[in-house]
Amino acid sequence: MTTKYLLNEDQLPRYWYNIxxxxxxxxxxxxxxxxxxxxxPDDLAPLFPMALIEQEMSAQPEIAIPDEIRQSLVQWRPTPxxxxxxxxxxxxxxxxxxxxxxxxxxxxxxxxxxxVAQAYYNxxxxxxxxxxxxxAGQWGSSLxxxxxxxxxxxxxxxxxxxxxxxxxRRSMMHAWGAEVFPSPTDRTNAGRGMLxxxxxxxxxLGMAISEAVEDAATHADTNYALGSVLNHxxxxxxxxxxxxxxxxxxxxEYPDVVIGCHGGGSNFAGIALPFARDKLHGKEVRLLAAExxxxxxxxxxxxxxxxxxxxxxxxxVKMHTLGHDFMPPGxxxxxxxxxxxxxxxxxxxxxxxxxxxxxxxxxxxxxxxTFARAEGILPAPESAHAIRAAxxxxxxxxxxxxxRVILFNLSGHGHFDLGAxxxxxxxxxxxxxxxxxxxxxxxxxxxQV
Numbered sequence: 001m002t003t004k005y006l007l008n009e010d011q012l013p014r015y016w017y018n019i020x021x022x023x024x025x026x027x028x029x030x031x032x033x034x035x036x037x038x039x040x041p042d043d044l045a046p047l048f049p050m051a052l053i054e055q056e057m058s059a060q061p062e063i064a065i066p067d068e069i070r071q072s073l074v075q076w077r078p079t080p081x082x083x084x085x086x087x088x089x090x091x092x093x094x095x096x097x098x099x100x101x102x103x104x105x106x107x108x109x110x111x112x113x114x115x116v117a118q119a120y121y122n123x124x125x126x127x128x129x130x131x132x133x134x135x136a137g138q139w140g141s142s143l144x145x146x147x148x149x150x151x152x153x154x155x156x157x158x159x160x161x162x163x164x165x166x167x168x169r170r171s172m173m174h175a176w177g178a179e180v181f182p183s184p185t186d187r188t189n190a191g192r193g194m195l196x197x198x199x200x201x202x203x204x205l206g207m208a209i210s211e212a213v214e215d216a217a218t219h220a221d222t223n224y225a226l227g228s229v230l231n232h233x234x235x236x237x238x239x240x241x242x243x244x245x246x247x248x249x250x251x252x253e254y255p256d257v258v259i260g261c262h263g264g265g266s267n268f269a270g271i272a273l274p275f276a277r278d279k280l281h282g283k284e285v286r287l288l289a290a291e292x293x294x295x296x297x298x299x300x301x302x303x304x305x306x307x308x309x310x311x312x313x314x315x316x317v318k319m320h321t322l323g324h325d326f327m328p329p330g331x332x333x334x335x336x337x338x339x340x341x342x343x344x345x346x347x348x349x350x351x352x353x354x355x356x357x358x359x360x361x362x363x364x365x366x367x368x369x370t371f372a373r374a375e376g377i378l379p380a381p382e383s384a385h386a387i388r389a390a391x392x393x394x395x396x397x398x399x400x401x402x403x404r405v406i407l408f409n410l411s412g413h414g415h416f417d418l419g420a421x422x423x424x425x426x427x428x429x430x431x432x433x434x435x436x437x438x439x440x441x442x443x444x445x446x447x448q449v
Contacts, residue, residue, distance in 0.1 A: 136166055
């Protein structure tokens with residue numbers, strides 16, 4: 001009875017998969033925040049190296065992974081695929097449950113898959129420093145690690161509520177040489193404006209993005225790096241699903257449903273987009289994104305043009321959004337507290353190729369504990385949403401009398417989230433209602449295009 005499915009180092013994918021090349025209709029154009037006209041490569045050049053801009057706009061179905069990137073990724077990739085035998089027994093299910101485990105990376109999550117690539121391309125372009133935002137800290141710590149690999153300085157604007165909730169993520173970033181600031185800060189015009197409006201603001205990913213973009217745009221030696229949402233970020237993450245496809249072949253099965261948690265969309269895209277290619281070519285597979293009920297971008301948001309940041313400095317993209325100045329509640333899944341969604345994922349949801357479901361915080365922690373006691377891995381609060389969905393899929397299959405093969409992405413471990421688990425065990429972890437009035441106020445401020 002095989003539990004762990006492994007690929008050899010020489011089986012690390014040599015290409016990223018780009019679904020843009022297979023869509024029947026192109027995505028909506030990305031618009032300049034000032035002119036409201038489609039952006040050009042020159043418009044993006046102050047923020048990104050040209051190699052990443054080309055990837056962002058490319059329609060090539062496969063893009064080669066440079067050897068230098070593969071040599072860095074091979075430190076932990078290919079990551080293992082597990083058959084969750086013990087979880088299946090704990091649930092008493094006939095379903096076969098598999099999980100792709102990204103927590104084996106140096107930073108403990110899937111985020112280094114794109115951090116290494118972005119650091120490489122920026123270093124090759126002669127950039128000295130990268131500015132970025134982070135929610136729970138998985139992305140900030142991953143970019144700090146990647147910056148160290150390629151000799152780049154890294155400045156991280158960390159959402160203030162997560163900065164306070166997750167001190168050891170800060171410690172990890174500092175250990176790799178990054179500087180970390182609780183956002184909003186007094187270092188940028190955007191941050192100062194936010195603090196003037198609300199001196200006690202807990203911050204948001206939209207706010208932190210505004211600060212990081214301003215930092216990069218006002219320093220000639222600095223570029224901006226984003227850990228989710230953008231096409232090139234989703235592209236880099238497809239290495240997850242490409243490996244999983246080969247590992248499922250080793251297991252002799254094909255998933256009926258592929259699940260990932262969803263915030264900005266990068267880890268869901270990473271596991272799901274290679275299977276979306278199969279679906280586009282006639283394969284029967286469901287793709288399910290699991291998000292929080294307190295920030296339900298895909299299940300409650302509107303498919304519309306909006307800014308990616310709170311202030312309106314970023315390009316305008318068509319995506320599922322709750323409004324760019326939406327202030328999400330302080331759930332512990334900090335990576336899922338984002339007002340928007342990847343335009344690629346949003347388009348697939350809009351066209352019916354991807355489905356979405358939302359869960360409250362407590363139900364996800366309950367699923368995380370069930371999983372940890374069965375499989376031994378303590379999951380990140382973000383990943384717990386995918387676990388909740390996988391458990392419900394198994395239970396639904398049992399009620400239907402069906403045999404179901406379930407694959408989900410365990411996108412990171414929860415070793416730096418023990419404070420949240422302590423709060424859960426103490427009965428102090430709360431659920432948050434969907435803030436309808438706050439969303440309505442935010443949606444009223446969508447940009448006119």
